[in-house]
Amino acid sequence: MSDKKVIVIGAGLAGLSGAIYLRKRGFQVEVFEQNEQLGGKAGEIRANGFRFDTGPSLVTMPFVLEDLFREVGADRSALLPWLEIDPICRYFWPDGSQLDAVGDVERMQNLIEAFAPGEGAAFRRFLAYCKRIYDATADIFLTAPIHETTVWLRLQTLKKIFSLPRIDPFHTVDQSVRRFFRDPRLVQLFDRYATYNGSNPFQAPATLNIIAYVEFVLGAVYPHGGIYRLVSRLQQIAQELGVIIHAGQRVEKILYDDRHRVTGVQVGGDGHAADAVLCNADVVQTYANLIEGFPRERRKLGRLEPSLSGIVFLWSVKKSHATLAHHNIFFSADYQREFHQLFVEKTLPSDPTIYIAITSKTDPADAPPGEENWFVLINAPYLDNTRPADSGAAAALRKAVFARLAQAGIDIAPYISHEQVIGPDDFYRLYGSNRGSIYGISSNSRQTAFRRPANRNKRLSGLYFAGGSAHPGGGIPLVVLSAKMAADLIARHTGGQQQQPAG
Numbered sequence: 095m096s097d098k099k100v101i102v103i104g105a106g107l108a109g110l111s112g113a114i115y116l117r118k119r120g121f122q123v124e125v126f127e128q129n130e131q132l133g134g135k136a137g138e139i140r141a142n143g144f145r146f147d148t149g150p151s152l153v154t155m156p157f158v159l160e161d162l163f164r165e166v167g168a169d170r171s172a173l174l175p176w177l178e179i180d181p182i183c184r185y186f187w188p189d190g191s192q193l194d195a196v197g198d199v200e201r202m203q204n205l206i207e208a209f210a211p212g213e214g215a216a217f218r219r220f221l222a223y224c225k226r227i228y229d230a231t232a233d234i235f236l237t238a239p240i241h242e243t244t245v246w247l248r249l250q251t252l253k254k255i256f257s258l259p260r261i262d263p264f265h266t267v268d269q270s271v272r273r274f275f276r277d278p279r280l281v282q283l284f285d286r287y288a289t290y291n292g293s294n295p296f297q298a299p300a301t302l303n304i305i306a307y308v309e310f311v312l313g314a315v316y317p318h319g320g321i322y323r324l325v326s327r328l329q330q331i332a333q334e335l336g337v338i339i340h341a342g343q344r345v346e347k348i349l350y351d352d353r354h355r356v357t358g359v360q361v362g363g364d365g366h367a368a369d370a371v372l373c374n375a376d377v378v379q380t381y382a383n384l385i386e387g388f389p390r391e392r393r394k395l396g397r398l399e400p401s402l403s404g405i406v407f408l409w410s411v412k413k414s415h416a417t418l419a420h421h422n423i424f425f426s427a428d429y430q431r432e433f434h435q436l437f438v439e440k441t442l443p444s445d446p447t448i449y450i451a452i453t454s455k456t457d458p459a460d461a462p463p464g465e466e467n468w469f470v471l472i473n474a475p476y477l478d479n480t481r482p483a484d485s486g487a488a489a490a491l492r493k494a495v496f497a498r499l500a501q502a503g504i505d506i507a508p509y510i511s512h513e514q515v516i517g518p519d520d521f522y523r524l525y526g527s528n529r530g531s532i533y534g535i536s537s538n539s540r541q542t543a544f545r546r547p548a549n550r551n552k553r554l555s556g557l558y559f560a561g562g563s564a565h566p567g568g569g570i571p572l573v574v575l576s577a578k579m580a581a582d583l584i585a586r587h588t589g590g591q592q593q594q595p596a597g
């Protein structure tokens with residue numbers, strides 16, 4: 095082990111995995127997390143026999159976590175067994191139609207063909223197109239620190255840049271989805287993947303269509319015991335490796351000397367020295383609140399559009415619903431209008447798309463027998479500093495959810511025995527998410543989709559970033575990849591060991 099020390103700010107999924115990667119690269123590692131509960135947006139609430147994950151509900155690209163466990167020699171299948179979710183999601187439309195999305199491509203093709211004759215083959219063509227984008231982008235945009243000159247100078251990168259049109263950056267997600275599907279319900283279903291990183295399918299570049307490929311072909315899983323079990327396992331692995339974790343301690347300042355070299359952090363008024371700092375706090379908030387100076391960075395970052403936020407209802411439900419699956423989507427009648435309201439008018443949608451996850455369908459221990467734990471998520475605009483927060487928002491949305499479910503024959507209100515609401519203000523207050531966004535920066539423009547904030551600041555040596563607001567973006571697998579990239583950069587610049595074999 096080296097005597098070099100790295101301080102990690104924040105114990106979200108990126109901070110915890112970053113701490114593990116850094117320890118494996120030989121550093122002394124200390125983590126400061128402002129909340130008592132670790133995991134950041136991937137939180138957990140337990141009450142009266144119910145268990146709820148408060149953030150993510152689905153793990154895509156599971157091989158990213160497999161790699162992390164393999165690198166530390168941990169047995170992923172014993173520590174964090176996956177449960178396959180079948181169907182991956184049950185979709186409901188306002189006209190009463192319904193479709194199950196399944197991970198088996200052949201079966202999915204048949205289900206689509208039965209749902210909308212002629213569209214099964216379109217699905218196969220669409221997946222082939224998404225795969226081409228994935229193959230052309232994954233190793234430069236997802237797994238490499240794209241802001242580093244060394245990455246750009248690689249022949250492989252240059253070749254990929256010259257094949258740019260293959261990644262379809264000049265159409266929007268919706269425009270390209272429409273080239274494949276005629277049925278408007280399927281257009282809506284495949285447009286929805288843009289929201290997996292909080293973006294607008296009517297603005298975001300069609301390159302984001304890779305997300306559909308990632309889910310259908312590369313797999314989507316759910317950890318037995320819930321998403322929070324991933325947080326607990328990462329915490330356990332980090333501590334077994336010797337990472338020191340301080341919960342309930344907020345970093346107030348990142349310290350640097352007059353040669354613009356990071357020297358440590360300030361917590362509770364005391365300085366803590368470090369050779370490098372890995373910051374898992376939101377990049378925009380970090381420049382606004384934790385670093386003195388650097389007005390250029392602050393201005394530039396302040397101009398980037400945040401991702402969607404959301405309003406979450408956690409409902410303890412005294413009934414079980416055979417018509418619902420583990421993941422369910424009730425689509426709005428007019429998706430374009432919904433996203434216009436979210437991103438242009440910056441208001442809550444009048445007819446929202448409703449996502450309902452009921453993990454007790456798969457993991458019965460999450461609710462008492464015969465009852466269900468409902469996680470209901472509705473997309474909401476990021477906080478707009480120019481207008482006051484809408485205090486009646488939750489009440490209006492609750493009514494809209496009840497009305498939409500009633501149309502589908504589900505009378506939910508009398509069966510809710512307990513409710514907890516989490517909204518944009520909570521994401522801002524609890525986790526320091528810029529303007530309450532849940533995926534950092536949106537990918538609504540080519541600039542933000544391909545050039546997210548870098549994993550380090552070249553003008554302030556020793557400061558690195560990992561997490562949803564940095565490259566390559568939000569969502570569980572991407573924040574873990576960002577942590578790995580940042581740890582590798584720190585090892586390269588700060589004299590750690592290069593990646594070690596497992597065991």
Ligand SMILES: Cc1cc2nc3c(=O)[nH]c(=O)nc-3n(C[C@H](O)[C@H](O)[C@H](O)COP(=O)(O)OP(=O)(O)OC[C@H]3O[C@@H](n4cnc5c(N)ncnc54)[C@H](O)[C@@H]3O)c2cc1C
Pocket residue numbers: 103104105106107108109126127128129132133134135136148149150151152153154343344345346374375376384404406471524525526527532533560561562563568569570571573
């Ligand atoms: C409702 C919801 C649903 C989602 N659904 C999915 C999904 O199904 N699948 C998926 O892959 N992703 C999903 N996501 C996104 C996913 O949760 C995030 O991308 C990911 O958890 C972000 O991890 P992170 O480490 O980047 O950031 P965070 O979780 O925000 O962690 C940052 C941590 O830093 C701490 N911190 C900040 N400032 C300081 C400071 N000054 N001092 C000390 N600590 C500090 C915070 O308290 C926090 O713990 C969802 C998110 C939400 C909210």
